[in-house]
Amino acid sequence: MGADTSLVQLLVDLGAVEEAVRTRLADQEIEGAEAVPTWLLDMLRAVRDGERDGWIDYSRSTDVDDTNVLDFLRGLPELLPVTYENNEESWLFALPDRDLEVTISWEGSCYKVSRLGRTWDEAPAGD
């Protein structure tokens, strides 16, 4: 319990089974709130709420090894009706049930929630 509660709740809200989420978190050795970056929670919240606000910048620290969190993220298709596409410099998650997709640019340190297939459209919001 504890710090990961927000992540668990967000994923449950998105349709995941709580026990499965907790099992995966344990498998990935993700414990405590500090293990889950705030920007990731913000992104999942935006997906849950269908907020499409264009590209949102985030920052990551070289002091934190967030590998396990990213591996957890990579495994979301096992928890949610979502597809994952690794384009190396960016990852694309598509949620057809919600007509949404979210792209995370690792190179640009930003993410965008948009309608399916609209990530690269110029319209910054309400696309």
Add this chain to the structure above:
Amino acid sequence: MGAVVRIQRRGSPPRRRREAGDPDVVQRDAAVASRIVHGGAVARAALRPVHLVTLQRMAGNRAVAAAIGPVAPVVPVVQRVATQLVAGLDADVPSTYDSGGGHSYADHGAHTTKEAHVTRVNTGVAPSGRVSRVPPGKGSSKFVSDDKHKEAFKQALADITVKNRPKQKVRGAGNVIGVSGAGTTYFGDGSSSAADKVQLDIQSIDDTTIRINSMYPVT
């Protein structure tokens, strides 16, 4: 060997050695044992021999055992993972870094040109011909030299090797590491900025072997 000299503060009575049955020792050991035993699957998986010895010693103390309740037997799994590189990948030769299917060298190597990166920002076509679009206002990066590319991978490999030692399966790295002067990021208007960090995307392909999916400088 010299004799051990014990210094006792003037006026203070000699401190009594605490015994295993003392209430405060029992309480402390019970708390530690409880954290080890009831810490969940993660803590259990991370148990080191020293924990097990501690646990066995504590379990031998009836007072501690009573305090923490029934304990399921913990079977230690001690297996050190020696991290292996995918066939063809040589840590000393950046041109081999794409072995196994990555694009770190082809798309971010020192041999790639400024023009190729500006083209990628404006068209989404990377130096290798792969499509990888760039968000508006963001850039495309390359390592300034093979030596910096190598420095980044060797640093990552050292971290991976250390963190995987106590594990049963090797894990890669997806974090960002600091590498001073690692690279240059180019933007759509031809401008550029220095990149002192490197994004890692190093993945395990089996229980012991890793490959570089990608690795590139970031600002």
